[in-house]
Amino acid sequence: MPSGSWDWVAEMTTTTGSTATDQRLYSVADWYDAEALLTTEERQVLGRLRGFLDAQAKPLLAEYWERGEFPEQLARPLIDLDIMEPAELTVEAPARGIYHGFRIFELARTDASLATWYTAQAGLFRTAIRVGASEDQQREWMPKVIDFSLKGVFSLTEPEHGSDIAGGLATTARFEPGTGDGGTGSDDGTWVLDGAKRWIGGASTADVLCVFARDVADGQVKAFLVDRTAAGVSLEKIHGKTSLRMMQNAHITLNKVRVPEAMRLHNVNSFKDVAAMLRAMRSDVAWIATGIQAGAFEAALAYVMERQQFGRSLGSFQLVQEKLARMLGNITASLSLVVRLTEQQSWGIYRDQDSALAKMQTSLMMRETVGLAREVVGGNGITLAADVARFHADAEAVYSYEGTHEINALIIGRALTGASAFTS
Template sequence: MKTTTADLALGAAERLYGVSDFYDAESLLTDDERRVLARLRDFLERDAKPLLAGYWERGEFPEQLTEPLIHLNLMEPAELTVHGPARGIYQGFRIFELARTDASLATWYTAQAGLFRTTIRVGASPRQQQEWMPRVLDFSLKGVFSLTEPESGSDIAGGLSTTARQEGDSWVLDGAKRWIGGASTADVLAVFARDAADGQVKAFLVDCQAPGVSLEKISGKTSLRMMQNAHITLDGVRVPEAMRLHNVNSFKDVAAMLRAMRSDVAWIATGMQAGAFEAALAYVNERRQFGRSLGSFQLVQEKLARMLGNLTASLSLVVRLTEQQERGIYRDQDSALAKMQTSLHMRQTVALAREVVGGNGITLDTGVARFHADAEAVYSYEGTHDINALIIGRALTGESAFTR
């Protein structure tokens, strides 16, 4: 008896992810969580997907999607807050769903819901959190994580050169930040700078409109073209002491943020695999060559199986990592392993998707080309492969192999 895609996806009408979630990780979600995610999917399918190819090609972000996305109230949906904050598994699948549609949309949303929210949760004092967190959740205070610099990416721990000098009840910041996604639409920048007095890293919420702050769009990108990344210059920018994040007093505090943030990127890398795999599967089942469906060829089926294997392994990895973090277990090597391995799987999966789609895989018609190009940015940000491998190696051997 011939097995069809419909057979493989039995129950897909009642499940969100069907064949992409081969081991049914979705079963870990509650009914309420699935309803919220279904609402997100409806919006993405109806309003977002038709716009993506055009905006990607122009290198512009579809700003008309931001307010509707915010109004979906995905960070702490009303349906889920009756029994407490949204669970990590739900939050992971929220990222997965966004990335399954588009990497730039996922990156834009997690810049607020992941990076900036984590910055406030980890770095702000209880009083600051009480003031700022409600505004973070409803996007009335939009912020971005501003750590990377023009000359320091992987070596930011030792190479961070933006300076902070205290003068009375305020601080003066000088330096530059680069590759800061979403800065052009943010209200504040979470800027990390080295205190001139003690050499330790501090963090500040800097008003984007403050004197001395200038933002320049980074153009000429071949990956994450929709995402607006900025080069930021800080020239004698004054920041009140009240806007310093009081729980950030060394790079160890920054590392605690990165430990949590990398799991978000692993979910993005996993969701992108689902998007590329689904697009490729749909294409090969419709496209005919030599009088047959492409999906009927042995070599194509082998590539589909490898893609699904990569995706299933990645989804299993991020689900388990999230379960660990929900128990309060946050280790550098755990998030580093997830980011490293899901990114490796993602790179192979999107390449295989582009391969089975053939010449049409380099056009924007199927979505495969977007995933293929955007994967290169996700592969590098929030820790390159090599940096994450060294974090894992240090945990395994007790020896640091980082260059000093």
């Protein structure tokens, strides 16, 4: 990079055949030009998203992060951008996986809470419907999920069960048969749910909670769409967080909550079905971890190019440049992981160990990258004004959710050796 200038990136050409005057979206952080895999139309949609984030979201982030509140005024405009399944990308087929990945990347390089909020609907809840709902249920619900007229959240984690949720899930579901005679007022039965869920992001503004509970009759895990306002449902905001402060996480209590059989996800009949959702969703978290790195790196790079110390730009010092190079290496490696994983999934290849590897490694590199970003910004790196502090703090939540480092490592180790090291 020529000293003190980024103008060189505007002169680069891409393998998509764009002209020398075209400006890439990710010219600094995307060193090997993974963006070249996007079509012109996909880049245009992402450019529209970036314009919104730069103009309307970024000016609010520091204030709302410090207040521990989500900027609700961004929700409807973000939904109206039509970025989940953009009309211009879905004329003949659904939007490609690589587009969905870069959409998450773009949100996360702006703010981790925004990315987590959006993917709660576009990733977690949508995947629950796509994998867990019957064909009839999908026909009814999926269009509403895509246009946000049915907002939902994925409610799996419990107060006492996170990493051990497969065997430890304690929320119960008891079935009460209905009339089922096909006459007026007949029903197919009702489920009664009791238990608690914790760390459920976005629950307070959702229409339904996708609750996973253990059937007392057969001991298997089932899934239910629970009306957030139903009798017996209570939500409490989790206070005192030092990470993802804008994201509103809830503790949910379920006390004899009645759910009709029609609102049970009919293709979820054991934890194996839940695991199928998780292996698909971990790739989203890996994209978030990668985007956070890009945001922290870009903020740190901008700072050291402007900040003067000892009569020189911080960016001209050897030790600072070494840290910038390490950050870029981490981002480049992370992008390589998530892009390749997304390609495999687009071919229908979904393996636990693949998504676990991507989540584990991108999160590990994310931790180092945001640490280095904070380091090169110095004392100002702990203030919200320099942007780096948000990424530095928010990375800790992403490092842990959707599978801790240790759990993902054991999933990979089991695939490598054929021996499970999980304790019972």
